[in-house]
Amino acid sequence: xxxxxxxxIYTGDGSAGPEIGAALTTARVVLQQADAVxxxxxxxxxxxxxxxGEMTLRQAPAKMxxxxxxxxxxxxxxxxxxxxxxxxxxxxxxxxxxxWAAQRALTALRVPGVVGxxxxxxxxxxxxxxxxxxxxFRIGIADPFAPRRLAAVVxxxxxxxxSGSYERGAHLIDPRSGRPAARVASASVTGPDLGMADALATxxxxxxxxxxxxxxxxIDGYEALVIAPDGSREWTVGFPFAPMAAAKQVAxxxx
Amino acid sequence: MKRTVIVxxxxxxxxxxxxxxxxxxxxVSLAPxxxxxxxxxxxxxxxxxxxxxxxxxxxxxxxNFSYGVLSVSVTVRGRSLVRVGIARLSDDGTVRSQSIDxxxxxxxxxxxxxxxxxxxxxxxxxxYTSVGFRTSLQDALHALxxx
Numbered sequence: 001x002x003x004x005x006x007x008x009i010y011t012g013d014g015s016a017g018p019e020i021g022a023a024l025t026t027a028r029v030v031l032q033q034a035d036a037v038x039x040x041x042x043x044x045x046x047x048x049x050x051x052x053g054e055m056t057l058r059q060a061p062a063k064m065x066x067x068x069x070x071x072x073x074x075x076x077x078x079x080x081x082x083x084x085x086x087x088x089x090x091x092x093x094x095x096x097x098x099x100w101a102a103q104r105a106l107t108a109l110r111v112p113g114v115v116g117x118x119x120x121x122x123x124x125x126x127x128x129x130x131x132x133x134x135x136x137f138r139i140g141i142a143d144p145f146a147p148r149r150l151a152a153v154v155x156x157x158x159x160x161x162x163s164g165s166y167e168r169g170a171h172l173i174d175p176r177s178g179r180p181a182a183r184v185a186s187a188s189v190t191g192p193d194l195g196m197a198d199a200l201a202t203x204x205x206x207x208x209x210x211x212x213x214x215x216x217x218x219i220d221g222y223e224a225l226v227i228a229p230d231g232s233r234e235w236t237v238g239f240p241f242a243p244m245a246a247a248k249q250v251a252x253x254x255x
Numbered sequence: 256m257k258r259t260v261i262v263x264x265x266x267x268x269x270x271x272x273x274x275x276x277x278x279x280x281x282x283v284s285l286a287p288x289x290x291x292x293x294x295x296x297x298x299x300x301x302x303x304x305x306x307x308x309x310x311x312x313x314x315x316x317x318x319n320f321s322y323g324v325l326s327v328s329v330t331v332r333g334r335s336l337v338r339v340g341i342a343r344l345s346d347d348g349t350v351r352s353q354s355i356d357x358x359x360x361x362x363x364x365x366x367x368x369x370x371x372x373x374x375x376x377x378x379x380x381x382x383y384t385s386v387g388f389r390t391s392l393q394d395a396l397h398a399l400x401x402x
Contacts, residue, residue: 008376120377131376142380153375162380188379 005031005102009109010116010131019111026108027119034101037061040092051090067093067100067195074199078215081203086175099161099198102126106194124161126194138242144185144227151186151227153242159194163187163205174206183208184226190240191222200224209234308333313398314342315391327391331399 007027009020037046037060046064049055057065071084071093084093093100102121106128109117116129118137130136136157140150144164154160164186173179187204189197200222204212209226216224216236225235235241312330328342 118377123379125377125379127377137376138374140375140378140380142378144380150375150378151380156377160379164380186380 005105005122006118006120007105007109008118008120009114010129011113012115013113017113020114023109023111023114027105030105030108031101034063034097034104037063038067038093038097038101040089040094047091047093051092067097070100070195071096071199074196074203077196077219078200078203078207080175081207081212081215082199083175086178087173088178095163095202096195096199098122099124099126099159099193100195103159103194118156124159124194124198125156126159127156128158136242141186141188141225145231150244151233152188152225153244154188154190155240155242156190157240158190158192159197160188160190161194161198161201162189163198163201183229184212185229185231186227187212188225189216189222190224191219197222311399313395315393315395315398317391325391327395329392329395329399331396 007024009016009024011020036042039045040047040051042048046055046060050057050060050064057068068091071082071091074082074096075084082095084091084095098121102119102124103126106117106119106126109119110128114129116127116131116137118125118127123142125139127137127139136155139154139156139160141152141154141160141162143149143151164184184205187201187209189201189204191197191200200216200219201224203215204224204226207215209228212226213224213234213236216222223236223239225233225239227233310330310332312328315327315329317326326342
């Protein structure tokens, strides 16, 4: 995967006891193991060996089968717009696995005393809880056209993943043509599972706004916001927009 | 690139800990992070521990990445990472690379700036997949004895 992951933990009293340190360590191990198994640029990783035919799915670590099942579900949910089997060089779960790993790391942080936690895998974010009662987490969506500004703010209950034309890597290959494709400036998907949200955001980025949003509509619990190359925006009716006003300070501070 | 599997850093916003590590589990460092101020306006306080010593900053080497050259700056206090940023960024001036700069590079700066704001807890929308970024970050951490 090769990325930067940040972890924020919120506690009721502001203290960080040893059990929280232990939870962080577990989360770190989860991420490290995911990287060891699923990194396509590490020749010795299980996914690389699988791609080269040196290992079968049955021989691979159990989490490989779990990710492959998640990939199959996401391919079905996205009507094939997300298809790790259509990537150059064979199966490439990259478009899902970063979110999947962050979601697993988040699970490790559910320990007593923690009222909320956020695992941010380079912009794909898994969270549970909140700042406190009636104070949900607020997550900004980077503006694809305006550096260091936010395009929107959401109230986050679980996961949010964003894909866009700025992304590199095989996961923005159009499975139907086998060629690189990005038909939106930015596609954000919220939902209960970050692996699925990650895959669906990738699917929308490849499919384009109208077909992409049509995919998300029927999927229970998932919502999407698309920013088109011309700057126009479309979203599903339940997209969890939060007021931007409180974010102005951040936007101006970044400028 | 074998040296670094993945880097877990703390954001500047309400954090409980910092993890920065190499492949070897024995080199894991875990340190609580002190908040940037002594008060909390939120209903729940970010977890805080103790951190000691003056803030120290190191700049990683300039490294090539897919769209130019960058170096990463890291600030630590004690063994706690308090800020990660881009110290220098140059590119080949193409539209593509400008797009990368504008959308990917500022994200960690955003996260650093979250320290000054109780309003945002994260930013979605850019990928740090650059090997160069990690290389420079890791070397900067190493220079500060945090690795």
